[in-house]
Amino acid sequence: MITLRDITEARKRIAPVLNDTPVHTSRTLDERVGVPVYLKCENFQRVGAFKVRGAYNALAQLGPDERKRGVLTYSSGNHAQAIALAGRLLDIETTIVMPHDAPDSKRRATEGYGARVVPFDPRQTTREEVARPIAEETGAVLVPPFDHEHVIAGQGTVALEIREQAPLAVELMTPCGGGGLLGGCALAWKETYDAPGATPSRAARPVVVGVEPALADDARRSFETGVIHTIRNPPTIADGTRTPFLGDLTFPLIQKHVDAIVTVSEQSIADAVRFLFERMKLVVEPSGALGVAALLSGAHEPAGPIAVVLSGGNVDPATFASILDGTIRFRDSEYQPPVPRV
Amino acid sequence: MITLRDITEARKRIAPVLNDTPVHTSRTLDERVGVPVYLKCENFQRVGAFKVRGAYNALAQLGPDERKRGVLTYSSGNHAQAIALAGRLLDIETTIVMPHDAPDSKRRATEGYGARVVPFDPRQTTREEVARPIAEETGAVLVPPFDHEHVIAGQGTVALEIREQAPLAVELMTPCGGGGLLGGCALAWKETYDAPGATPSRAARPVVVGVEPALADDARRSFETGVIHTIRNPPTIADGTRTPFLGDLTFPLIQKHVDAIVTVSEQSIADAVRFLFERMKLVVEPSGALGVAALLSGAHEPAGPIAVVLSGGNVDPATFASILDGTIRFRDSEYQPPVPRV
Numbered sequence: 136m137i138t139l140r141d142i143t144e145a146r147k148r149i150a151p152v153l154n155d156t157p158v159h160t161s162r163t164l165d166e167r168v169g170v171p172v173y174l175k176c177e178n179f180q181r182v183g184a185f186k187v188r189g190a191y192n193a194l195a196q197l198g199p200d201e202r203k204r205g206v207l208t209y210s211s212g213n214h215a216q217a218i219a220l221a222g223r224l225l226d227i228e229t230t231i232v233m234p235h236d237a238p239d240s241k242r243r244a245t246e247g248y249g250a251r252v253v254p255f256d257p258r259q260t261t262r263e264e265v266a267r268p269i270a271e272e273t274g275a276v277l278v279p280p281f282d283h284e285h286v287i288a289g290q291g292t293v294a295l296e297i298r299e300q301a302p303l304a305v306e307l308m309t310p311c312g313g314g315g316l317l318g319g320c321a322l323a324w325k326e327t328y329d330a331p332g333a334t335p336s337r338a339a340r341p342v343v344v345g346v347e348p349a350l351a352d353d354a355r356r357s358f359e360t361g362v363i364h365t366i367r368n369p370p371t372i373a374d375g376t377r378t379p380f381l382g383d384l385t386f387p388l389i390q391k392h393v394d395a396i397v398t399v400s401e402q403s404i405a406d407a408v409r410f411l412f413e414r415m416k417l418v419v420e421p422s423g424a425l426g427v428a429a430l431l432s433g434a435h436e437p438a439g440p441i442a443v444v445l446s447g448g449n450v451d452p453a454t455f456a457s458i459l460d461g462t463i464r465f466r467d468s469e470y471q472p473p474v475p476r477v
Numbered sequence: 478m479i480t481l482r483d484i485t486e487a488r489k490r491i492a493p494v495l496n497d498t499p500v501h502t503s504r505t506l507d508e509r510v511g512v513p514v515y516l517k518c519e520n521f522q523r524v525g526a527f528k529v530r531g532a533y534n535a536l537a538q539l540g541p542d543e544r545k546r547g548v549l550t551y552s553s554g555n556h557a558q559a560i561a562l563a564g565r566l567l568d569i570e571t572t573i574v575m576p577h578d579a580p581d582s583k584r585r586a587t588e589g590y591g592a593r594v595v596p597f598d599p600r601q602t603t604r605e606e607v608a609r610p611i612a613e614e615t616g617a618v619l620v621p622p623f624d625h626e627h628v629i630a631g632q633g634t635v636a637l638e639i640r641e642q643a644p645l646a647v648e649l650m651t652p653c654g655g656g657g658l659l660g661g662c663a664l665a666w667k668e669t670y671d672a673p674g675a676t677p678s679r680a681a682r683p684v685v686v687g688v689e690p691a692l693a694d695d696a697r698r699s700f701e702t703g704v705i706h707t708i709r710n711p712p713t714i715a716d717g718t719r720t721p722f723l724g725d726l727t728f729p730l731i732q733k734h735v736d737a738i739v740t741v742s743e744q745s746i747a748d749a750v751r752f753l754f755e756r757m758k759l760v761v762e763p764s765g766a767l768g769v770a771a772l773l774s775g776a777h778e779p780a781g782p783i784a785v786v787l788s789g790g791n792v793d794p795a796t797f798a799s800i801l802d803g804t805i806r807f808r809d810s811e812y813q814p815p816v817p818r819v
Contacts, residue, residue, distance in 0.1 A: 157499060159521070178758040179757075179758060183758060409794065412760055412797070413794065415521075416520040416521060416525060416759065416760040416761075416790035417758065417759075418758040418759065418760060419758075452751065452754065452802065453801070453802055455754070455798075455801055456797075456798035456799075456802040457798075457802075459794035459795070459797055459798040459801075460794060460795055460798040460799075
């Protein structure tokens with residue numbers, strides 16, 4: 136069972152090598168939302184996303200034998216680059232199983248950090264089927280994208296930093312894919328709330344809210360029904376939240392510490408990306424803009440000062456351009472509701 | 478004659494209301510350039526550009542009578558918004574003479590800060606002809622975009638902040654339009670170099686470099702010949718540097734304190750904007766990316782750690798999209814060399 140201590144230990148572990156990312160604010164945003172909004176800029180984290188916190192925290196705790204055998208994971212997104220960089224920093228060989236049609240930029244970035252990329256065709260096989268023989272042959276340690284205690288503890292360090300950077304914040308909102316960021320941060324947020332030195336405003340009850348795209352609303356459905364729901368390859372532009380379901384470790388954390396999960400439309404996600412570009416000069420990927428989308432669209436109306444995690448900035452130039460010039464196509468008509476996981 | 482004291486006084490004046498902008502760094506950039514590079518993020522300044530430093534410093538020093546008469550200026554760019562915001566903060570009425578075909582977003586932003594915008598057709602009249610009767614009627618004080626001591630002193634505060642944020646930097650590079658930023662920063666950089674508390678690395682000689690687009694190379698020509706040259710409406714994408722000539726105040730400052738002015742191609746400016754987007758998650762306007770363009774293209778090869786001013790982030794979404802997706806058209810064939818000002 137993950138505890139606050141795991142997260143504070145993780146923070147000590149990552150502090151020497153990762154970025155203590157800044158918090159940005161905007162008078163315009165505060166006025167529109169009606170309360171102070173603190174944006175935690177994980178787009179300025181190494182590899183351009185919070186994911187490296189969890190990856191580094193996990194790899195740094197491997198024993199000498201495990202390090203020798205190397206690390207294996209599957210991801211087409213930020214977790215791939217995160218594992219690759221963590222491996223390079225710790226001198227551990229890494230192998231990433233990645234769909235063969237993943238964006239070229241992601242593959243090259245991952246290889247650029249020194250990882251071996253093993254492509255596979257998702258129509259012909261699964262990532263697990265590709266990963267298994269590699270694991271058996273090399274003995275490599277599997278470090279999954281979110282359902283892993285050390286990964287979750289690493290992601291929770293985001294909330295610890297916000298506590299110091301925005302001591303007046305009462306609420307915390309993060310995007311939710313597999314729930315590593317939301318679960319880790321929710322635990323940290325709730326359990327540091329009455330910490331010594333807490334400001335008087337903290338008399339208010341702390342609130343944690345998760346956000347996901349309406350097109351990928353498995354987490355909300357799971358949260359509301361108490362049963363993990365699953366969704367296959369949801370057609371949202373927020374590619375970081377296309378994970379099929381919450382994890383066996385992240386779901387109970389979310390059930391215990393999260394107050395609500397809200398959803399936002401594709402259009403509101405694009406609007407938020409554009410707002411962050413125009414008004415704040417920040418490059419944020421669609422998944423990273425979910426919290427701002429929830430505030431600007433009214434999907435969540437905070438009762439007090441709120442911190443929002445901008446989870447990453449890795450968006451390819453063509454997609455970003457299509458959001459800015461309005462040519463991006465939304466695929467709302469392809470929505471498939473989530474179903475209970477069997 | 479402007480002195481370091483004017484700049485330190487300006488800093489005290491602006492500190493309570495403007496942003497002390499951050500410095501960002503990138504391992505990739507350091508490796509490519511071969512020395513540490515410190516990027517001063519004026520895209521995160523209020524109104525999205527350094528211009529508000531000079532505007533506020535000028536308006537804050539107006540006497541009660543002048544404040545009552547209001548302030549007048551001409552600009553289609555960041556100076557317009559800067560004067561408008563400074564006016565709002567100081568409760569001074571502002572009027573901006575602006576070409577009627579200025580981007581709608583700029584006009585709305587300027588009006589949003591409470592300024593009155595007076596459009597004119599540059600094919601039929603000049604901004605001076607439009608401004609003169611307004612000044613005569615209202616008695617409004619003209620605060621020009623760069624050739625004004627208080628404006629120059631305000632822009633120089635950028636260099637003072639960098640001194641503290643990047644104490645190891647030996648060189649400083651800024652974009653050059655009318656020379657307010659370059660001149661003010663050059664003076665501050667040179668005259669604080671041997672300040673008490675300077676680090677040992679400062680035994681090296683300080684260097685200041687200006688950058689402008691090759692398509693708008695009037696400053697370089699002026700600098701090299703000792704005679705102010707002029708260029709009319711140069712066809713560069715770096716619209717902040719389309720000013721026709723250096724000023725009577727900025728030119729001598731630049732002659733005295735600047736070591737070199739280098740130029741960069743349109744393609745290298747676009748490449749720099751894209752680099753800042755992809756690798757650093759920063760929204761920077763083309764003029765603001767000139768320094769990074771000079772470093773990545775080799776137009777300037779620094780001998781030691783260098784600070785580079787990212788002067789602003791106000792670029793309209795369509796232009797930014799066209800840079801990202803490569804559809805932007807460069808107008809190199811329309812280049813007209815600068816001629817001596819008569």
